Structures are given as structure tokens and as C-alpha cells.
Amino acid sequence: MDFQLTESQRELIDATEKLCRQLLPLAKEAHEAETKGDFAPLQRLRRQMAEAGLLALNMPQEYGGVGLPLLETLLLIQTIQRVDSTLGGLAHRTSTGAIGAVLELGTDAQKSRFVSGVARGEIGVSIGITEPDAGSAATAMKTRARIEGDDVIINGQKIFISAAKGHHYTMLYCRFGNTGRASDIGAIMVPHDAPGFSCSGGTLNMAGERQYELYFDDCRVPKANILAESHAFAKLISVYNVERLGSISRMLGSAQAAFEFALQYVQERRQFGRELADFQGLQWMLADMKVKLEAAQMLTYRAASNTASGLPSPLETSVAKVYVAQAAKEICDDAIQLLGGYGYMAEYPVERLYREVRGGSIYGGTLQIHKNMIAGHLLGRKNSQWAPRSGESGE
Ligand SMILES: Cc1cc2nc3c(=O)[nH]c(=O)nc-3n(C[C@H](O)[C@H](O)[C@H](O)COP(=O)(O)OP(=O)(O)OC[C@H]3O[C@@H](n4cnc5c(N)ncnc54)[C@H](O)[C@@H]3O)c2cc1C
Structure with missing residues (x-):
């Protein structure tokens, strides 16, 4: 077990962050335009991300993808999301999104058409x-x-x-x-x-x-x-665990951004003639945020690393999902608190980051559904949630 990122993973993260910062103005324009029903800037952004090698991160090179293993893919989705959610969404959907099912279940012709189209930035x-x-x-x-x-x-x-x-x-x-x-x-x-x-x-x-x-x-x-x-539902759901890890990585990126912003802020903002960072109560909040972020990352990276023999383990995916979704909400909520009134205002990024991570407790299977799956695994039961049919006791 090696819990440290390698030199080449760090370089990949740094290079990706730089590329994303260059695309930031177009990403903001694409988001604004999208809310008004204009998708032209989004298509331009998709093409530019494809040219920069930021799409189809884990798709095979023979279909135009970058060909990264799942762990590196998730590290980059987290990095891209940390810079901007529109960029993060495109990176996720073209890598760990629905296209993964085409790769797992599709024919050669379907892969050439759909995976290559996604990798070239032509289709979503x-x-x-x-x-x-x-x-x-x-x-x-x-x-x-x-x-x-x-x-x-x-x-x-x-x-x-x-x-x-x-x-x-x-x-x-x-x-x-x-x-x-x-x-x-x-x-x-x-x-x-x-x-x-x-x-x-x-x-x-x-x-x-x-x-x-x-x-x-x-x-x-x-x-x-x-x-x-x-007869494909079980297989589709196994592939869907990759999608879950992709969206979990987006939550990590947003939570990391909120933590980093708050950490900087408390060292600049002064009250009572001192930095906010001088108050021990706030130092402990920062420490708690850091512990949650690290633990959330470790669970995600573990689920991604254990895929040598195929798709992620459903149990490890559900464990990561439940913890990360909860931790991301708490980290972003604490970031708002550390900024006080400014944290609640749209002028600062942390309220938006909270809103971004909140959906993670609902989509991709709610937290309750993932807890049902974890419990079923622990108890060695199928744990059916269906109401008994008439005539059945339900026991
Ligand atoms: C931001 C966002 C993006 C989404 N994107 C997509 C998408 O791209 N494609 C797609 O197909 N869907 C998407 N969804 C839908 C999402 O997958 C569903 O909202 C989710 O599966 C929950 O279903 P529901 O909303 O009908 O809630 P319900 O199933 O009605 O659940 C309501 C509440 O009851 C709880 N509950 C239900 N059953 C149980 C049980 N057996 N045990 C314990 N608690 C239970 C739930 O946890 C929840 O708290 C998205 C949702 C959101 C919010």
C-alpha cells in the first residue's frame, strides 16, 4: 500500500490545473450562455478541452482517449472541478460518465462511433x-x-x-x-x-x-x-459505479476549493485586532475540514485503485459515496461559516460550492440507498426494499 501521490501524478495534476485556468473565461461564458439556452459556447469549450487532452481521460487511446487508469482520471476530475464546475462536468461526463457503458458493453463499431466522437469533443x-x-x-x-x-x-x-x-x-x-x-x-x-x-x-x-x-x-x-x-441491468449498474466515482471526485474538487478558499481567508480577515486564524475555535474547524477532506480522498482513491481486475467494488464505491457526500457538505458549510456574512453572499465562491456538492447526496443513488447496500453486504442479505406482494408476510 502506498498512500502518496507519485511525482508523475503530481506533475499531471499541476499541468492540468494550468490548462484549466487558461480555459476559465470560456467556461464561465459557457455556463452563463447555457442558463439562457445558448449552447454554442459549450460546444466551443468541449472542442478546446478535447484539443487540450482534458476529455475522455480514461478512454483507450485507440478511440482517441487519453488512456489514463481510473485513479489518475479521478485525480484529474477532482483537479478540473476544483478550478471550475462546468469544466469538471465535461471532464466527468466524457470520461467516467455514460460513455463508460459504451466502452464496456458496446460493439467495436459503437465504440469507434461514440467513444471517438466524445473524445474529439464532437458529441456528449x-x-x-x-x-x-x-x-x-x-x-x-x-x-x-x-x-x-x-x-x-x-x-x-x-x-x-x-x-x-x-x-x-x-x-x-x-x-x-x-x-x-x-x-x-x-x-x-x-x-x-x-x-x-x-x-x-x-x-x-x-x-x-x-x-x-x-x-x-x-x-x-x-x-x-x-x-x-x-439481462444487462446488473452489468449496467456495475459500470455505473465508475460514474459514481467520477461524480464523487467532482464533490472532492468542490470541497477542496472551499477548504482552500477558507484557509486563505482566515489568514487575511481581521477581527478584534487579530487574524481570524488566531482564534483556536476556528483553527479546530480548519483541522476538522482537513481530516474530512483527507479521509474522503483516501476512500475514493482506494475504490479507484482496486480496479485492476475490472470494475470498482460496489461496497467500496458505496462506502466512498456515503462518506464523501457527507464530508463535502460539512466542509463547504464550514467554509461558509468561516467567511461569516461574506460566505453567505454570491460574491464569494463558497455558497456556490455548497450548492454544487449538495446534490451528491441525491443523485447516483441517495445516501440512504447506498447505506442499504452497505448494510446488505454486511449482513449477507439481498436486502430487498420492495413491499411484500399480497399474500406474502414480508418476513
Ligand atoms: C442534481 C441531480 C442530477 C441528477 N441527474 C440524473 C441523471 O443524469 N440521470 C438520471 O437518470 N437521474 C438523475 N437524477 C435523479 C436521481 O438519480 C434521483 O433523484 C435519485 O435516484 C432519487 O430518486 P427520487 O428523486 O425519485 O427520490 P425518491 O426515490 O422518491 O426518494 C425520496 C427519499 O426517500 C428515500 N428513500 C427511498 N427509498 C428508500 C429506501 N428503500 N430506504 C431508505 N430511504 C429511501 C431517499 O433516500 C430520499 O431521501 C439526478 C438527480 C439530481 C438531484
């Missing part, structure tokens, strides 16, 4: 799992796909989908079979210009980003876009 892929009546109970999803000749016809609705507008495809989880079981669920790449597809204008979330509703009304997609046609 959102992920569509959640439905109005299927949130934590994701396998209750009703969106259906039926094969008709060379096409697939899709009907249904998804909700809360991140980065759907301004992206070009959704990796859609839907039912290919009629048994009503999780084994019916497969996945298909739906182009956003497919007939019968539409996307809402989006609902503004707490972090100032939009979550979209997707509608599939006899939506027709070529059969060649199917990634997995039933």
Missing part, C-alpha cells in the same frame, strides 16, 4: 435512468423498447436528466422484455434528433444547472444503437 452523452415513478426504485421503470425490423420503437418518459440539452445522445435504460423483472432492462443510445424524441426546457436546480425531462413518443432509433438488450 447524458444518462437516462430516473422516471417520475421510478427514482430510488429504479427497476420500476416503465419506458419500453420494442424491436421492429431494423429499428427500435421507444415509449416512455425520463426525469431529472443532467446535461441533456447541448448534448447529442442519451444512454437510455429501458425495458426490452415484458416479465416485469429487472432482467428486462437493457440500454440503447438515443440520438436527440431521433423522430419521436423531445426534451423539456429543464428545471433549474439548486446549483444553477438544469435537470431535463425526456419524452419518447414512438421514438424510432436504429437497432444498431442497442448496447444491451435485457
Whole structure:
């Protein structure tokens, strides 16, 4: 076990931070424009990030990716997010996002098309799992796909989908079979210009980003876009653990930024004729923040390191997720406190960082759902959450 970053990892982090700082003005412009429904600056940013080698970090080089192992990928997503959330979102979605499922489950032709397109900065892929009546109970999803000749016809609705507008495809989880079981669920790449597809204008979330509703009304997609046609739910969720680690790394980046800002601030701001940093009560807050940040990083890096034989361990991913999501909220909340009234104002970055990390307790499986999974593992039970069917005792 080696808990230190190597020299080359440190150099990679420094070089990435420099590149991101150069892209910062365009990232701010892209975020502003996106909130007004203009995605042109976002597309420019995507292309520039591709040229700078900041997209498709863990995708194989044969498909145009950077070819980094998962640990280095997460270190860079954290670094990129620490500089800016728009940059962090693009780095995550093109590396640890839905595109990972194409890499794991796709044919060579699908990988050449989608992974290479993402790596070149030409396309973005959102992920569509959640439905109005299927949130934590994701396998209750009703969106259906039926094969008709060379096409697939899709009907249904998804909700809360991140980065759907301004992206070009959704990796859609839907039912290919009629048994009503999780084994019916497969996945298909739906182009956003497919007939019968539409996307809402989006609902503004707490972090100032939009979550979209997707509608599939006899939506027709070529059969060649199917990634997995039933019996793939377990595999899809295993791949999804990579996505979880990517979004956990974004939380780490935001929490690190809040901690560093507060650390600097308490050494500049003076009250009672002294630096805030002179008050022991505040020193202990800083120490607690540092301990939480380090512990959160270690759990994330452990889950990323133990992937030599394939995908991350579900247990290690859930343990990291529960701790990081909680720690990130507390670190950002403490940063606000250390800045006092200024911390609460939009003029300073820490209130935004808090809003950025807050969603992490909800998306990618809520904290409660991850705790259910950890408990199930501890007790060696499947730990089904489903209500007993009529006639069953539930015991
Ligand atoms: C910022 C953000 C981005 C998102 N991005 C996407 C995306 O890109 N794609 C996508 O498909 N979805 C996305 N989602 C949706 C997200 O995955 C769901 O919101 C999440 O799975 C919870 O589902 P729900 O909102 O329906 O809550 P519910 O399932 O209704 O849960 C409500 C509350 O009940 C608790 N609860 C439910 N069941 C149990 C149980 N068995 N035991 C204990 N507690 C329980 C939950 O923890 C929660 O606190 C996003 C959500 C957010 C907030």
C-alpha cells in the first residue's frame, strides 16, 4: 500500500490545473450562455478541452482517449472541478460518465462511433435512468423498447436528466422484455434528433444547472444503437459505479476549493485586532475540514485503485459515496461559516460550492440507498426494499 501521490501524478495534476485556468473565461461564458439556452459556447469549450487532452481521460487511446487508469482520471476530475464546475462536468461526463457503458458493453463499431466522437469533443452523452415513478426504485421503470425490423420503437418518459440539452445522445435504460423483472432492462443510445424524441426546457436546480425531462413518443432509433438488450441491468449498474466515482471526485474538487478558499481567508480577515486564524475555535474547524477532506480522498482513491481486475467494488464505491457526500457538505458549510456574512453572499465562491456538492447526496443513488447496500453486504442479505406482494408476510 502506498498512500502518496507519485511525482508523475503530481506533475499531471499541476499541468492540468494550468490548462484549466487558461480555459476559465470560456467556461464561465459557457455556463452563463447555457442558463439562457445558448449552447454554442459549450460546444466551443468541449472542442478546446478535447484539443487540450482534458476529455475522455480514461478512454483507450485507440478511440482517441487519453488512456489514463481510473485513479489518475479521478485525480484529474477532482483537479478540473476544483478550478471550475462546468469544466469538471465535461471532464466527468466524457470520461467516467455514460460513455463508460459504451466502452464496456458496446460493439467495436459503437465504440469507434461514440467513444471517438466524445473524445474529439464532437458529441456528449447524458444518462437516462430516473422516471417520475421510478427514482430510488429504479427497476420500476416503465419506458419500453420494442424491436421492429431494423429499428427500435421507444415509449416512455425520463426525469431529472443532467446535461441533456447541448448534448447529442442519451444512454437510455429501458425495458426490452415484458416479465416485469429487472432482467428486462437493457440500454440503447438515443440520438436527440431521433423522430419521436423531445426534451423539456429543464428545471433549474439548486446549483444553477438544469435537470431535463425526456419524452419518447414512438421514438424510432436504429437497432444498431442497442448496447444491451435485457439481462444487462446488473452489468449496467456495475459500470455505473465508475460514474459514481467520477461524480464523487467532482464533490472532492468542490470541497477542496472551499477548504482552500477558507484557509486563505482566515489568514487575511481581521477581527478584534487579530487574524481570524488566531482564534483556536476556528483553527479546530480548519483541522476538522482537513481530516474530512483527507479521509474522503483516501476512500475514493482506494475504490479507484482496486480496479485492476475490472470494475470498482460496489461496497467500496458505496462506502466512498456515503462518506464523501457527507464530508463535502460539512466542509463547504464550514467554509461558509468561516467567511461569516461574506460566505453567505454570491460574491464569494463558497455558497456556490455548497450548492454544487449538495446534490451528491441525491443523485447516483441517495445516501440512504447506498447505506442499504452497505448494510446488505454486511449482513449477507439481498436486502430487498420492495413491499411484500399480497399474500406474502414480508418476513
Ligand atoms: C442534481 C441531480 C442530477 C441528477 N441527474 C440524473 C441523471 O443524469 N440521470 C438520471 O437518470 N437521474 C438523475 N437524477 C435523479 C436521481 O438519480 C434521483 O433523484 C435519485 O435516484 C432519487 O430518486 P427520487 O428523486 O425519485 O427520490 P425518491 O426515490 O422518491 O426518494 C425520496 C427519499 O426517500 C428515500 N428513500 C427511498 N427509498 C428508500 C429506501 N428503500 N430506504 C431508505 N430511504 C429511501 C431517499 O433516500 C430520499 O431521501 C439526478 C438527480 C439530481 C438531484
